[in-house]
Amino acid sequence: MFLVFALITLLGALGMLLQRNIIVAGLCMVAAFFGVAGLFVLLANPVAAALQIIVYTGAILVLVLFVIMMLNSHEEEPAETPHPIQRWLSVALSLALGVGAVKLVLASRGVQQLAVQGAALPRGTTLEGVGAVLFAGHLLGFEVAGLMLLAAMVGAVALTKRNL
């Protein structure tokens, strides 16, 4: 089961990168999100899976596809003067980022605790648990994120609507 979902995720991500057609790339991304949601279910965290699908595939990607359709850009255009160095630089950078991320996760306290305590750890697998953690432990971060989103929204309205 893990292999199936991991393959869906990886193939979706690869398809998104390699596909020239932007809408198809977006749909590949949906597949990748689904793979990640499946992995969350395998980790016995169905709430995270549901939220992943609601937020990313249900809202954000629909908006992205909407914008793509509105701009009516169907194909990615080849560059006029290709710079192969950019490609190699991006590969090197993403490799470095990937290795760094894996190292960070493996060195984190959570993973080490998991190795020691295993299943005895408290889990935020219910909606109540997630809500309690979010509003009790991380209230400041939550409010800051809300404020930032509000600011972004006001900025977008101010930029597009010259005369309100």
Place this chain on the structure above:
Amino acid sequence: MDTLASLLHTSPALAWMVVKVVIVFSAVMLLASVWTWVERRGSAMIQDRIGPNRAALFGRIRIIGLAQLLADGIKFFFKEDLEPHDVNKRLFWLAPFLAFVPAMLGFAVIPFGRDFVSGGHVYHLSVLDPGNGMGMLYPMAIGGLAVYGVLVAAWSSNNKWAILGGMRASAAMVSYEIGMSLAVVSIFMTTGGYDPAQIIAAQGSQPWHWNVVPQFLGFIVFFTCVFAETNRLPFDFAEGESEIVAGFNTEYGSMKFSLLALAEYAHMMTASALVVTLFFGGWQVPFVAHPGVMLSVLSFLVKLLFFAWVFVWIRWTLPRFRYDQMMHLGWKAMLPLSMVNLVVHAWLMSHGR
């Protein structure tokens, strides 16, 4: 169930799972296809016509025109599967399935009857057993995916009308999703849980304790948003046949069109089931505290069919909104109303009611 399972050399749980999936899938399919006929007969009734009543089995057995379903199905299968020249072939094929599968999947978590005990096992009448941790988040997530079918169909047709329909559908979906979710959240709050079984149990068998009475505002918002989510009139801007030909399914014909249409009706069934579960006590029978299994299933079915009929009723009664009117309604009426609903209930709860 035990004897059946032992005959098939499986565990009762597995046999019951298969039975449940078959029941739910075939029931939703059957109801969706029957409802295409109900819609035509209903529209005829409302417009003082007769509607399709001529189709008959073997030219003889005319069951008030119900054979029309078979006739339609056979016709759709034998029509030429036309594919316009400039469509994106793969996506054009994929779109009907993307529309149909989420419409069917959404039903999985909804209990359509009370649990029963047989041979020491508890059997739940919902495909996903209660306590799966996903609860009502699951139909919300699946409902959000329904727009991909419309979007992909619209884009792959390579047709201006279709793209207009797809863009309208995605914009409507995103606008109405928020109001709808907030209405559901206030139910989660008052119930103290988000599992459909919990929500139904908390409503009890007295009709004035069902969520529709204390949360009437929430019901109005949810029901309106459901119309926008299922692309039904008065909000069927994805199709809008008087404005943009046939919207997202302009280029579709034969069985592919049939799948898109069936997806709409299946989605309608799932939406009615959600309304019943959230606001009308699910399988609870009015004034009967401990109904039998069959009675509870019947009660659920009656409520479900009533709301499915309301969908038809409203479609042929109200005219279509204008697009900007719908956006105004979504953002300036439904969203504030459901926020008011949420805050009022939070305030009531904090004062110990």
